[in-house]
Amino acid sequence: MEFPIYLDNNSTTPMDPRVLEAMLPYFNEKFGNAASRNHSFGWTAEEAVDYAREQVARLVGSTSKEIIFTSGATEANNLAIKGAYEMYGSRGNHIITVSTEHKAVLDACKNIEKKGGSVTYLTPNEDGLINLSDLEAAITDKTILITVMYGNNEIGVVQDIKGISAIAKKNGILFHSDATQAAGKIPVDVMADGIDLMSFTAHKMYGPKGVGALYVRRKNPRVKVTSQMDGGGHERGMRSGTLNVPGIVGFGKACELCQNEMADEAARLSVLRDKLEKELLTIEEAYVNGNVAHRLPHVANISFKFVEGEGLMMGTKDIAVSSGSACTSASLEPSYVLKSLGLDDELAHSSLRFGLGRFTTDEEVDFAINHVKEAVHKLREMSPLWEMFKEGIDLKTIEWAEH
Amino acid sequence: MAYSEKVIDHYQNPRNIGTLDKEAKTVGTGLVGAPECGDVMRLQIDVDEATGIIKDAKFKTFGCGSAIASSSLATEWLKGKSVDAAMEIDNMDIVEELALPPVKIHCSVLAEDAIKMAINDYRLKQGLEPITDDKKHY
Numbered sequence: 001m002e003f004p005i006y007l008d009n010n011s012t013t014p015m016d017p018r019v020l021e022a023m024l025p026y027f028n029e030k031f032g033n034a035a036s037r038n039h040s041f042g043w044t045a046e047e048a049v050d051y052a053r054e055q056v057a058r059l060v061g062s063t064s065k066e067i068i069f070t071s072g073a074t075e076a077n078n079l080a081i082k083g084a085y086e087m088y089g090s091r092g093n094h095i096i097t098v099s100t101e102h103k104a105v106l107d108a109c110k111n112i113e114k115k116g117g118s119v120t121y122l123t124p125n126e127d128g129l130i131n132l133s134d135l136e137a138a139i140t141d142k143t144i145l146i147t148v149m150y151g152n153n154e155i156g157v158v159q160d161i162k163g164i165s166a167i168a169k170k171n172g173i174l175f176h177s178d179a180t181q182a183a184g185k186i187p188v189d190v191m192a193d194g195i196d197l198m199s200f201t202a203h204k205m206y207g208p209k210g211v212g213a214l215y216v217r218r219k220n221p222r223v224k225v226t227s228q229m230d231g232g233g234h235e236r237g238m239r240s241g242t243l244n245v246p247g248i249v250g251f252g253k254a255c256e257l258c259q260n261e262m263a264d265e266a267a268r269l270s271v272l273r274d275k276l277e278k279e280l281l282t283i284e285e286a287y288v289n290g291n292v293a294h295r296l297p298h299v300a301n302i303s304f305k306f307v308e309g310e311g312l313m314m315g316t317k318d319i320a321v322s323s324g325s326a327c328t329s330a331s332l333e334p335s336y337v338l339k340s341l342g343l344d345d346e347l348a349h350s351s352l353r354f355g356l357g358r359f360t361t362d363e364e365v366d367f368a369i370n371h372v373k374e375a376v377h378k379l380r381e382m383s384p385l386w387e388m389f390k391e392g393i394d395l396k397t398i399e400w401a402e403h
Numbered sequence: 404m405a406y407s408e409k410v411i412d413h414y415q416n417p418r419n420i421g422t423l424d425k426e427a428k429t430v431g432t433g434l435v436g437a438p439e440c441g442d443v444m445r446l447q448i449d450v451d452e453a454t455g456i457i458k459d460a461k462f463k464t465f466g467c468g469s470a471i472a473s474s475s476l477a478t479e480w481l482k483g484k485s486v487d488a489a490m491e492i493d494n495m496d497i498v499e500e501l502a503l504p505p506v507k508i509h510c511s512v513l514a515e516d517a518i519k520m521a522i523n524d525y526r527l528k529q530g531l532e533p534i535t536d537d538k539k540h541y
Contacts (some may be wrong), residue, residue: 308441310467314406314414334441345439382420382471384445384463385438400437401520 004320005364009204009357010153010181010299011322015250016206016358022253023208026246034243035234045245052252056213059255060179060198061189068214068235069248073180074104075228076199076214079239080176081108083225084145084197085117088174092142093117098130099340101149104199105178109147118142126342127291128157136167145174150198151182154324154337154353155290156299158182165194174223180204180212184258185296186266190215196223202247206358207254211247214239261358269356270297272365276354277302279369283376285389289324289338289351298356303338303347306386307379312352315375319368324351346385346395406468407502413472418479421461423447431525433517442466442510444474446517448481448489450525457481457489462517469507473497473514481518486525490534492518 006014026048034049036042053064070076081095097109099121109119120138124130130148146168151158161177168175176197182188183198184205190198201212216238217223224238231240277300280286285305301324304312309323324335334348352372356365380386388395406414425432429450436443443466449459460478464471476497481489497503497511523533 306465308466308470310441311414311465311471314411314468334439345437345441349438349441382417382463383465384434384443385465387422387463395438398434400443401435401516 001361001364001367003318005318005368006320007354007356007360007364007368008320008322009360010156010353010355012203012209013206013357014359015208016254016257018257019207019250019253023246023250026249030245032245034245035232045243048249049243049245052248055252055256055259057215059188059259060183060200060215061191061193062215063218065236066190066215066218068216068238069243069251070212070214070239071210071244072203072212073102073178073199073201074212076201076212077102077104077178078108079214079225079228080197080199081105081112081145081147082228083238084174084176084223085112085115086226087224088144092140092144094120094140094142095145095147096120096122096135096138096143097147098122098124098149100124100128100152100154100337101147102153102178102180105147105149124157124340128152128155128289128337128341129159129291129294130164132160132163132167135164139167139171139173143171143173145176147176147178149181150177150179150188151186151296151299152290152337153181154335155301155341156181156296157290158186158294158296160294161193161195168196169194174221181296181299184255184262185298187262190217196221197225202251202254205254205258208247208250211244211251213251265358266297269360272360272362273298273300273354273356276300276356276365276369280372283373286376287347289341289343289347300354301338301351302354303343303351304376305346305350306383306389307376308349309351311379312350312372312375315378316352316368316371318371321355322353324348324353409476409501410468410472410503413475413501414468417471417475419459419461419475419482420463422463423449423459423461428452428528429525431521431523431528433520433522433524435513435517435520436466438465442470442513444470444513444517446474446477446481446514446521448486448521448525450486452529455485455487457484457486466510466513467507469501469503470510470513472501473503473510474517476500477514477518486522489518490522 032041032045034045174196183200196217198215203209289301324338338348433446460481462474464474494511494515
């Protein structure tokens with residue numbers, strides 16, 4: 001085993017060696033610009049992009065004409081939200097989203113509000129799922145877009161996408177989904193799921209960083225987004241800029257591998273994840289965050305009450321995970337996702353997120369289980385809150401001398 | 404985030420973890436911070452009434468590595484000091500000793516507050532006035 005053991009695949013994934021192999025020729029051998037129409041360097045690059053576009057489209061059930069390449073999911077989210085807002089401005093200026101979305105969606109929505117648009121941020125239930133009735137109630141005659149992520153990056157919760165898209169369709173509203181964590185991990189099909197715009201990226205599925213895609217529906221209805229990056233009209237006028245050919249080739253290969261291996265991988269990883277979770281839940285006052293039934297197969301977000309997340313990560317330095325603790329975020333605020341679920345402070349500051357992946361082994365999970373158990377135990381010995389809990393004191397009754 | 408070696412050392416080998424009897428007249432307890440901030444420190448001192456020297460100090464902390472190290476270091480410094488000298492401990496001394504980055508300075512402030520609160524708790528038990536601190540924290 002190599003240390004630290006990487007269990008943070010929600011943050012990024014190691015590139016699959018087969019992806020790297022596919023990309024290499026496009027750096028200094030077949031290095032042409034895919035938009036160079038007049039010579040074989042360009043044609044070779046264009047061909048590689050076309051092929052990759054097919055591979056990407058196939059993974060999500062779309063056609064190649066509907067895939068717009070971007071620099072990643074953040075850009076795709078921005079393009080979807082700002083692009084739809086600008087394109088459909090005559091129809092309305094209201095967007096509905098959820099408070100647990102990724103910052104790329106939330107900050108793009110804030111930008112819309114600055115421009116004079118209005119945004120409704122739905123609050124999910126305690127388990128992270130939104131109420132479809134809340135969604136319906138939020139719709140107005142000015143609503144032009146609903147954006148709800150497919151799988152949550154912190155807690156792994158998978159929303160009722162079909163239910164949401166049915167409501168969107170019924171009301172003639174476009175539905176965008178940030179599928180960054182879900183694509184390549186679980187079956188995502190824009191046709192079956194009724195999605196009009198969808199963001200996803202290569203580096204979450206064992207591909208390179210710096211390349212992603214926005215799926216833009218062409219039929220029933222035909223959707224367009226106003227470009228946010230101008231200069232040459234690439235990608236059907238929706239995203240200008242020389243294509244990242246090696247990145248795109250890698251993205252395509254990564255999608256193909258996921259398509260072939262996804263089902264087996266999900267089955268294997270959910271067994272490992274369930275084992276990890278079951279063992280860690282034997283620790284007293286340990287809680288899973290998010291709905292356990294509707295969840296990505298490789299994610300576990302667990303809070304260890306009365307122990308602080310960053311301190312816990314320091315004690316588990318042989319594994320690489322992430323925490324919803326304030327100390328680990330630049331702003332000293334605890335995870336807004338966990339707070340949206342209504343988590344108490346002792347739990348919001350105390351979480352660890354485990355993201356298993358293609359290269360995670362049984363041995364590594366066994367090691368992680370023991371490693372975390374030891375660290376939690378050690379930190380509890382050091383925790384005044386744990387001591388008070390054990391004495392039967394209700395922490396909510398204490399008046400804290402904050403500063 | 405890269406921790407300084409001293410912070411890591413205090414984390415791996417914390418000094419003086421434990422609990423003193425908070426009802427005892429010679430024990431002063433300081434409990435600072437709040438769960439919602441992600442930092443709670445409890446610092447306790449046991450004072451020799453005759454000499455005014457702190458003969459024992461214990462801590463427990465819910466917080467990040469820097470918070471744990473700050474409070475652990477505080478207990479090390481408190482032992483053997485007079486109560487008056489302990490009042491002079493400044494958070495920037497802790498920052499320097501542990502090489503805390505700017506984003507972790509508040510951990511040292513919390514430790515200083517805990518020390519002062521523990522001292523004042525002891526003073527109140529001894530029938531003395533608590534010492535108020537007008538110092539600005541940067």
